[in-house]
Amino acid sequence: MARLSEENVRLAKEVIARYPRARSAMIPLLHLAQEQDGYVTNEAMAHIGDLVGATSAEVYGTASFYEMFKFEPVGKYLINICGTMSCALMGAEDLMHHAEHRLGVKLGGTTDDGLFTLERAECQAACTEAPCLQVNYRYRFRVTAADFDALVDDLKAGNLTDEVPAHGIVARVRQQIPVDRGVGAVPPEDVTEAPTWMAEKAAL
Amino acid sequence: MNTPNSTSTYPHAPGFVAGDRPRIVTSRFEYADSYTLERFLATDGYAGLRAALARPANEIHDEVKSATVLGRGGAGFPAGTKWGLTPQGVFPRYLVVNGDESEPGTYKDRLLMERDPHQLIEGCLIACYAAGLSQCFLYIRGEMALAQERVADALNEAYAAGYVGKNILGSKFSLDIILHWGAGAYVVGEETALIESLEGNRGMPRLKPPYFPAAIGLYGQPTIVNNVETLANLPWLMLNGADAYTAIGTKTSPGTRMVAVSGHVKRPGVYEIINGVTTFRDLIFGEEYCGGIRNGNKLKAFVPGGGSAPWFTEDQLDVPFEGQQAGAAGSMLGSGAVMVMDETTDIPAAALTLTRFYAHESCGKCTPCREGGTWLERILSRIVDGKGTDADLAQLVEVGTSICPGDFPHASSTRLGLDAVPFPYKMNTICFVGPSAYAPINSALVLFPEDFAARVTKRSMIPVTAVRAES
Incomplete structure (x- = not known):
């Protein structure tokens, strides 16, 4: 555990090349590290620093600002229950209490079997479908206590593996820029002129 | 197109x-496959x-300008x-x-990215072409996995089909997204913090001035930061023209806007409404919108423009979705989010859910917000728990x-x-997070003082000597 794997280093270099400055790839690479190990390890942060030209302290400095990065293992399924206004008006507190009892952990805790981590989350942008939750960033809308129990049962039984990947994986689709189609990133100091199309009467 | x-x-x-x-x-939202290139092209x-x-x-830029x-x-x-705020040359x-x-x-x-990612991509292309922007970074919220997947798929399709990348549609226009x-x-979400984050830093807002990253932004270069919905308007505008755009809505607020109405209404939902003329009464009570308050209850208050906005009550129901009028009435339209509270709402507790949000989300750069937000949350929690005093x-x-x-x-x-008291406020912080922590509290205190009075113990002085009770 764990520097980035060879395959991930290849992906990382592809991502870095898309930005005019390598450091911009920091957050995408932290996601890649979390995807690999389920959380962000110290070794991975040192490795990312090497790749983007930053110290490991700078990488940790950035990473620790953001809620989604975890620096210790969390459950395979991270359940975030929204507690901001619209969800609170529609019963989020009751849902959180129910979830705590069902899983036997307090908000912020992880079950002994390492399957579930339960957290209170802030607004998840599904306010009309309150109360809502996300499990590894996949939505569940208008969640009742019974829905929550069914979700936990399904996750335990492995019925949702197609829809809900293990913690660390957010989007399962990566952007691909074909070599012959990409324009390529240029450091800003190497550009002084207006883009060519600006001088034309029309581009087409 | 069918009429829903x-x-x-x-x-x-x-x-x-x-x-x-x-x-x-x-x-395109009515189509189940609205996010595919195939449906988009059709x-x-x-x-x-x-x-x-x-x-x-420059003509395209002028068209967008005249459409407001x-x-x-x-x-x-x-x-x-x-x-137009980018420095010349x-x-x-x-x-x-x-x-x-x-x-x-x-x-x-989120809906626009999940349901119609190509429309957003097209909007980005039009903006970059018009304003001479040479690279586009599409920053999606981390927690929105489906939106990221849909936009990634759409970009992959668009690159392969020649809509993004080198020589778009065979023209001189080239752009990476x-x-x-x-x-x-x-x-x-604050634009200078967004740029910091994109540079690989902690996402803290930058000191102002400069007020607009259009002057100094990403890597110190002129940078335009536009919202997803703003850009999604551009393809329609290009096809139909500024006159058609300004024919909808009012002069100061043309076009449409998307508004999410949540909370204690019969039919919560995201509606595309006509800008400038639709009122909060239409939206909350109109049959074609939310259809009124749940269970026939009475309206107590509503947040008109996202959690940061001061609250309105039934007195403001006839305010339309027009910035100046909402501002004069004491709040703002913000991001198009209305949260409705009925008469059963515990007002201090509702305010706490918002204050807690902003206290939690303070980046820590400005002292009044970092310290003040947490203080506000703690004091209000104490009041909600019934342990507060009038002090x-x-x-x-x-x-x-x-x-x-x-x-x-x-x-x-x-x-x-x-x-x-009209909007806006003066502030001792760089961005709006700090004031936003106070906005719900101020609204609740001013508009519903009795809800607090009932909650706190009156304690006008602190006893300095212990007095033994006489038996």
Whole structure:
């Protein structure tokens, strides 16, 4: 555990090349590290620093600002229950209490079997479908206590593996820029002129 | 195109409610496969781009300017004017798309990215062409996995088909759009914080001036930061022209806008409404919108423009979705999010859910927000738990005043015989997170003082000597 794997280093270099400055790839690479190990390890942060030209302290400095990065293992399924206004008006507190009892952990805790981590989350942008939750960033809308129990049962039984990947994986689709189609990133100091199309009467 | 009846909902787009109104940005939502290139091309997709590229870039910029496309992120600044703030002759310039939607109560950008990612991509292309922006970074909120997947798929399709990348549609126009996503931080929605985050830093807002990253932004270069919904308007505008755009809505607020109405209404949902003329009464009580308050209850209060906005009550129901009128009434339209509270609502507890949000999301850069937000949360928690005193109420105001000096905006109230204090407020912080922590408290205290009075113990002086009770 764990520097980035060879395959991930290849992906990382592809991502870095898309930005005019390598450091911009920091957050995408932290996601890649979390995807690999389920959380962000110290070794991975040192490795990312090497790749983007930053110290490991700078990488940790950035990473620790953001809620989604975890620096210790969390459950395979991270359940975030929204507690901001619209969800609170529609019963989020009751849902959180129910979830705590069902899983036997307090908000912020992880079950002994390492399957579930339960957290209170802030607004998840599904306010009309309150109360809502996300499990590894996949939505569940208008969640009742019974829905929550069914979700936990399904996750335990492995019925949702197609829809809900293990913690660390957010989007399962990566952007691909074909070599012959990409324009390529240029450091800003190497550009002084207006883009060519600006001088034309029309581009087409 | 079929005409949906006034309250159609689609199982593939939970939350969205269609209506018999002009639909500029949600026109494809009725199709289950609205996010595919195939459906997009079959419904005028990329035709707006083709129309734009057939004209000189400065003409496209002028068209957007004359349409007065207001920014849909919160501040409502016209996009065409914003593009014009870039200093002459300084290149490269960048476009950063703000898809970090996290304002409490708001969600429209998520739907636009999930349901119609190609429309957004087309909007980015048109903006970059018009304003001479040489690279585009599409920053999506970290927690929105489906939106990221849909936009990634759409970009992959668009690159392969020649709509993005080198020599778009065979023209001289070349542009890369880079998909980037965040990792959970509300404050990154502030445009200078967004740029910091995109540079690989902690997402803290930059000191102002310069007030606009159009002057100094990403890598110190001129940078335009536009909201997802703002850009999604551009393809339609290119196809139909500024006159058709301004024919909808009013002169100061043309076009449509997406509004999410949540909380205690019969039919919560995301509606595309006509800008400038639709009122809060239409939206909350109209049969074609939310259909009134649940269980026939009475309206107590509503948040008109996202969690940061001072609250309105029934006195403001006839205010339309027009920035100046909402401002004069003591609040703002913000990000298009209305949260409705009925008479059963525990007002201090409701305010606490918002104050806790902003206290939690403070980046820690400015002391009044970092310290004040947490103080506000703790004091209000104590009051909600029934352990507050009347001194706590004064303390809330004192902390609030240290974040925002002077009178804080609030709505008028006939019930209490109060006049409105117009928006905006003065602030001792760089960005709006600090004032936003106080906004719900100030609204609740001013408009519903009795809800607090009933909650706190009166304690006018602190006893200095112990007095033994006589038996």
